[in-house]
Structures are given as structure tokens and as C-alpha cells.
Amino acid sequence: MDKYIVDAIVRNRLDILNRITSLFIVKNLPVHSVMFSATAGNMAIINLICHCPDEDIMKRIINQANKIVDISEIYYTKVFKFDPDKE
Amino acid sequence: MAETQHISGADALIRTILNEGIDTVFGYPGGSIIPIYNRLYDYTDSLHHILVRHEQGAVHAAEGYARATGKVGVCMATSGPGATNFVTGIADAMMDSTPIVCITAQVEADKLGTEFFQEADMIGITTPITKWNYQVTRADEISTVVTQAFHIARSGRPGPVLVSIAKNAQVEMCDYVYDKEYAISQVVQVAPRKGGQARDEQMQKAVDMLNNAKKPLIIAGQGVIISGAEDILARIANKACIPVGCTLLGRSCMNFHDHYYIGMVGMHGNISANRMTNEADVILAVGMRFSDRVTGKVSTYAPHAKIIHIDIDKTEFNKNVHVDVRIHGDAKAMLEKIYEGLEFVDRESWRRYGYESYDFEKESVIVPTLGSKSLNMAQVVDAINDHYIERVSQRKQKEFGENVILVTDVGQNQMFAARYLKLTMKTGWITSGGLGTMGFGLPAAIGAKAGRPDAEVVALCGDGGFQMNMQELGTILQNNISVKIVLLNNSWLGMVRQWQDLFFDKRYSQTHLINPDFEHISKAYGIRYRRVEKPEEIIDAIEEMAATKGPFILDAMVDQTNVFPMIPGGRSIDDLMVK
Numbered sequence: 001m002d003k004y005i006v007d008a009i010v011r012n013r014l015d016i017l018n019r020i021t022s023l024f025i026v027k028n029l030p031v032h033s034v035m036f037s038a039t040a041g042n043m044a045i046i047n048l049i050c051h052c053p054d055e056d057i058m059k060r061i062i063n064q065a066n067k068i069v070d071i072s073e074i075y076y077t078k079v080f081k082f083d084p085d086k087e
Numbered sequence: 088m089a090e091t092q093h094i095s096g097a098d099a100l101i102r103t104i105l106n107e108g109i110d111t112v113f114g115y116p117g118g119s120i121i122p123i124y125n126r127l128y129d130y131t132d133s134l135h136h137i138l139v140r141h142e143q144g145a146v147h148a149a150e151g152y153a154r155a156t157g158k159v160g161v162c163m164a165t166s167g168p169g170a171t172n173f174v175t176g177i178a179d180a181m182m183d184s185t186p187i188v189c190i191t192a193q194v195e196a197d198k199l200g201t202e203f204f205q206e207a208d209m210i211g212i213t214t215p216i217t218k219w220n221y222q223v224t225r226a227d228e229i230s231t232v233v234t235q236a237f238h239i240a241r242s243g244r245p246g247p248v249l250v251s252i253a254k255n256a257q258v259e260m261c262d263y264v265y266d267k268e269y270a271i272s273q274v275v276q277v278a279p280r281k282g283g284q285a286r287d288e289q290m291q292k293a294v295d296m297l298n299n300a301k302k303p304l305i306i307a308g309q310g311v312i313i314s315g316a317e318d319i320l321a322r323i324a325n326k327a328c329i330p331v332g333c334t335l336l337g338r339s340c341m342n343f344h345d346h347y348y349i350g351m352v353g354m355h356g357n358i359s360a361n362r363m364t365n366e367a368d369v370i371l372a373v374g375m376r377f378s379d380r381v382t383g384k385v386s387t388y389a390p391h392a393k394i395i396h397i398d399i400d401k402t403e404f405n406k407n408v409h410v411d412v413r414i415h416g417d418a419k420a421m422l423e424k425i426y427e428g429l430e431f432v433d434r435e436s437w438r439r440y441g442y443e444s445y446d447f448e449k450e451s452v453i454v455p456t457l458g459s460k461s462l463n464m465a466q467v468v469d470a471i472n473d474h475y476i477e478r479v480s481q482r483k484q485k486e487f488g489e490n491v492i493l494v495t496d497v498g499q500n501q502m503f504a505a506r507y508l509k510l511t512m513k514t515g516w517i518t519s520g521g522l523g524t525m526g527f528g529l530p531a532a533i534g535a536k537a538g539r540p541d542a543e544v545v546a547l548c549g550d551g552g553f554q555m556n557m558q559e560l561g562t563i564l565q566n567n568i569s570v571k572i573v574l575l576n577n578s579w580l581g582m583v584r585q586w587q588d589l590f591f592d593k594r595y596s597q598t599h600l601i602n603p604d605f606e607h608i609s610k611a612y613g614i615r616y617r618r619v620e621k622p623e624e625i626i627d628a629i630e631e632m633a634a635t636k637g638p639f640i641l642d643a644m645v646d647q648t649n650v651f652p653m654i655p656g657g658r659s660i661d662d663l664m665v666k
Contacts, residue, residue: 010275011275013221014210014222015210015211015214015220015222018210018211018214019214022214022215026215043275060402060405060406063401063402063404064402066401066402067244067400067401067402069218069219069239069274069275070219070275071275072275
């Protein structure tokens with residue numbers, strides 16, 4: 001499974017973490033780490049690390065997250081493992 | 088600047104509901120919500136509260152109200168068990184894109200998380216099944232949050248919103264001002280990324296594909312009805328000679344007698360619509376989501392077709408089926424743009440192909456079912472067309488089906504209704520599609536009638552689903568709601584029995600029902616009742632129902648006829664069963 005980092009700018013609301021992580025739970029994907037930092041203007045930044053077997057599933061999750069009220073911006077980065085033996 | 092008033096949180100809630108144009112709410116009081124009901128006592132002239140018998144009835148009634156009126160449905164319940172009884176209805180509204188606002192009370196803010204009497208974490212419980220939810224802990228939040236709730240419920244792809252109001256917030260005083268513009272400006276949402284130019288390119292591509300197609304097909308879903316795109320859909324079909332199939336929830340998006348209407352797609356859909364899906368070279372899918380009940384086996388679905396998908400919810404694109412052209416926007420606005428570029432192409436032979444398939448279905452399924460010597464659901468539904476819808480339309484000097492709302496429950500009754508009812512784009516059609524909630528029919532019909540008292544509302548229920556929310560007969564009694572109930576009673580959980588019959592070696596495990604005497608139940612609730620057992624009795628009974636002013640229960644003792652044609656779940660049109 002590939003590793004992904006999800007970054008989101010959200011409204012600072014008590015259920016927003018649940019709303020985002022439940023998108024992963026419903027697809028049976030583990031969320032390994034979540035970081036939440038409040039910012040000015042009642043907003044917050046969320047950084048989430050997860051593993052996913054298929055990038056298409058990640059795209060769908062981000063697409064769905066885009067629909068959640070209270071999310072201003074969300075995107076993911078795929079983490080590539082550099083393996084010197086394969087070079 | 089709007090006027091500021093010093094009022095309680097409960098008052099603020101009721102005034103905001105009224106300011107949102109809502110005249111009817113459905114609910115059931117309890118400990119934590121008493122302050123709201125206490126204030127409601129002073130608003131009985133302006134806000135009509137319908138006291139249901141179970142909170143699930145309230146939320147389904149709110150769904151029925153919303154679907155019948157196009158407004159937002161509102162339901163209220165107390166904390167704990169009252170609120171958790173909303174859960175099924177909220178999930179139903181989420182799946183079927185129904186705009187409702189659910190107000191639930193909560194224990195006082197300082198008692199949250201202490202396992203207080205009747206405390207349940209409704210924000211946690213409803214997060215996956217709501218479009219948005221909010222825990223109000225202060226009275227001064229109510230005006231903004233409830234206004235936002237209505238905006239979110241009805242905007243974009245509609246859906247359910249839950250607002251949980253702590254008891255202290257209901258009684259505390261606040262400076263109330265209804266400022267809709269400010270409230271909406273505070274809603275954080277992703278700004279649309281695609282500019283108009285990208286969509287214009289997609290639009291042009293779609294128009295070119297449709298103009299060049301030899302066998303194009305339109306599949307229309309509930310999005311067409313929600314956006315009011317029925318007229319433009321019919322104009323497109325007739326301008327470019329494109330046959331139109333519909334989904335279960337989109338059944339009333341086109342007149343049944345339209346030259347280009349070819350029936351319902353999906354598991355129990357018409358053979359014509361399913362075969363044409365299989366043969367089409369271009370499919371224009373509008374306001375539908377390619378559910379598994381529509382596609383069957385995805386890998387064999389529409390094998391020759393390029394798919395153009397119009398939807399207001401861009402997460403639907405490529406979710407279940409690969410789409411070639413994605414058009415993100417309101418169905419009506421997008422179809423109007425497509426209409427401009429469409430050219431007339433003679434596709435009469437393609438349309439006739441659909442009609443030939445229909446002739447096959449008529450011969451192999453429809454005529455034998457309607458001609459059966461024992462009473463079945465199809466005969467009852469067919470009789471409703473000519474002896475109820477026609478009769479009440481004539482009486483009110485309306486077009487066929489205008490001012491008639493047909494509500495179904497879930498199961499065989501729903502499938503027979505969807506297959507055999509003659510619906511027009513002016514007929515109301517309310518059913519539970521995505522979640523498939525048994526028990527939906529009766530309370531949804533009550534909600535529809537409450538929202539549209541001018542309309543004749545018929546609820547078609549099976550005996551299983553009817554008994555799931557039968558307590559709502561009390562709501563009919565107390566509020567004198569004139570709903571006609573057609574009980575398709577075969578003493579079985581018909582659809583499960585059908586699957587046991589076809590795929591589980593006729594092992595009818597726990598599907599036979601021993602029913603109460605519905606005549607006595609009707610009498611207890613003061614509702615007129617008639618029982619029919621033979622095909623020759625049905626017309627007279629339906630005419631009696633049409634002539635009756637108040638509520639009516641028509642108890643049709645039907646046989647165990649299965650619904651055909653059928654494409655078994657996860658299979659393709661090649662596996663179509665007609666018997």
C-alpha cells in the first residue's frame with residue numbers, strides 16, 4: 001500500500017476531524033496520524049497520513065471531501081519511497 | 088439592517104424556521120425539548136405542528152413534505168431516544184438527496200459527556216449520514232446556525248442537516264436578528280475550481296457526440312425533477328429523436344405517453360430501457376448516480392456506449408461507472424445549453440427497437456400478469472391508473488396525474504408501482520430509493536398531504552412495511568389527514584420471499600407474516616376500510632376510494648406473484664429473467 005499525506009484547510013469545528021476521517025473509515029482504510037492546528041479567523045489546518053492500495057480510491061476520497069461544508073481546500077501528496085537497490 | 092429583538096433561544100429557533108418560509112413541522116416532544124414546545128404553544132397560528140406517533144414517522148413525513156413541496160422539511164425530537172429514532176430517516180434523506188432540517192434537543196452544555204439522562208452524541212452518530220450538523224450550546228448561535236442549516240440542506244445536491252440544541256441554549260436569552268446574507272457568508276465551502284471555459288468545451292464535446300450518435304439514449308434520474316428540468320428533457324428528446332429511460336426515483340421526469348419514453352432502467356426495469364442501454368453508442372446520464380440497482384454488473388454495463396454525465400455533485404463522476412464527458416452543474420441549466428446545439432437526426436428505427444422490446448415484455452410479462460385470475464399487485468396498480476388518477480384528475484378538471492401524489496413503501500409494492508403506474512411529469516412520485524427503507528410510505532404520504540393539501544395523496548404499501556410505521560394512523564386520526572392507503576397485502580415479506588423463491592431453493596425463512604385484522608385497526612382509528620380479494624372487485628373498490636373525502640384503507644388481498652422482468656443483483660442484461 002502506498003503512503004499519502006492529506007492536507008486540508010478547514011473551518012475550526014468540533015466535528016470536522018470526524019467528517020474527514022470517516023471518509024477513510026467507510027472505505028476500510030487506516031488513518032495512521034492526524035495533526036490539527038488552529039489558525040487565525042476560526043480556521044484550522046489538518047495534516048493526515050494514511051495508506052491506500054489504489055490512487056483512484058484516494059482521488060475519490062478527496063473528491064468527496066471537497067463536498068464537505070467547512071472544508072476550504074484539500075489535496076493529497078503521494079509519498080514515494082526511494083529504494084537505492086532498485087536504482 | 089434587520090431589527091434586533093431580545094428573545095429566548097427557543098423563540099429564536101421558531102422565528103428562524105418561520106423566516107425560512109416553513110409553515111409545517113413534524114415532531115414529538117420530550118424532556119429536553121420542552122422549552123421549544125413551550126414557545127411553540129404561542130405560534131400555533133403561524134407554524135403548524137403535526138404530532139406524530141414515533142420520531143421515525145416525523146423524519147419520513149418531513150421527507151414527504153420536502154419532496155412534495157420542493158421546500159425544506161423540518162422535524163423535531165427530544166434528546167437521546169427521540170433523536171436516535173431519527174437516524175434511519177436521516178440516512179434515507181442522505182441517499183435520496185432530500186432537503187430536511189432535523190432539530191434535536193440535547194442535554195445542557197455543561198452536562199455533555201456525563202452520560203446524563205437521555206444523552207446521546209447525535210453529532211457523532213449522524214456525521215456520516217448528514218450533509219452537515221452542528222451542536223448549539225449558546226442561544227446567540229441559533230439564528231445563524233439554523234439559517235445556515237436551511238441554506239446547506241437546499242443548496243447544491245440537497246440533503247439532511249441536523250442541529251442539536253442544548254437545553255440551556257433553548258432557555259437563555261439572546262439578541263435575535265435574522266440576517267440571512269451574513270449567515271450564508273459564514274458558510275465555508277470550496278470555491279469552484281473549473282472555469283466556465285472548461286465546461287463549455289465539455290458541453291461542446293457532449294453536443295457533438297450526441298449529434299453524431301446512431302443509437303443515443305438519455306437516462307434521467309431524480310436530479311431532473313429536483314432542478315425542474317422535465318420540460319427541457321422532453322424537448323431535447325423530441326428535437327433530436329433520443330429515447331429516454333428513467334431511474335426509479337426519476338420515474339415521473341417524463342410523461343409515460345411521450346413518443347420517446349422507453350421505460351425504467353435497472354433490476355426490475357423495462358426490457359426496452361435495459362436492452363437499449365446495452366446497445367446504445369452514447370448515453371446522456373442526467374441527475375442519476377449509476378447505482379448498482381441500475382447498472383447490475385458494472386463490467387458489462389453499456390458495453391458500446393460513451394457516457395456523458397451531468398450532475399450537480401461532481402463526486403458522482405467515475406464513482407461507479409467510467410464517464411467520458413463530465414458536466415458539472417444544475418441539470419436544467421446544462422440541458423438548456425445542450426438543447427441549443429442539438430440537431431434533428433432521424434432515429435426512428437432506433438426508437439422502434441425499444442418499442443419492439445416493449446412488445447416482447449408486454450407479451451411475456453405484462454399481459455399474463457394483468458390477466459391473472461387471482462388478484463395480484465399489478466392489477467391493483469393498473470386499476471389505480473384508470474379508476475383513481477383519471478377520476479380525481481377529471482373531478483378537479485386537471486390534466487391526467489396533475490395534483491396526484493403517489494407514495495410507495497419498499498419492496499414488491501414499490502416495484503409493481505414503478506412498473507405499472509402511468510406517471511406524468513406533473514404527477515408527484517415519492518419513494519425510498521437508495522436506502523430502501525421499509526416503513527417509509529405511510530409517514531411520507533402524511534408529510535406530502537400536509538405540504539400539499541390540494542393534492543390527492545395515495546400511499547401504496549405492502550403489509551410488512553405498513554406495519555413498520557402503522558402507529559402513524561394515529562397521526563392521520565388526530566390531524567384529519569386525508570391520505571388514501573392501498574395495502575397490497577399478501578401476508579409475506581414479498582421481495583425477500585421472491586429472492587428466497589428464485590435464489591435460495593424456496594426456503595422461505597421468516598418471511599411469512601400472520602397479520603392482524605386491518606379492518607378492526609381501521610375502525611379503531613376511524614378510517615374507512617374496504618377489503619378486496621378478487622380481480623373483479625378491484626375497480627369498484629378503487630372508485631369508492633376516489634369518491635371518499637377522508638382517509639381510506641383499501642386492503643387488497645393479493646397473491647404471491649413475483650416481480651418480473653428481473654436482472655439478478657450483480658448480473659447483466661444477458662441474465663434477464665421474465666418468469
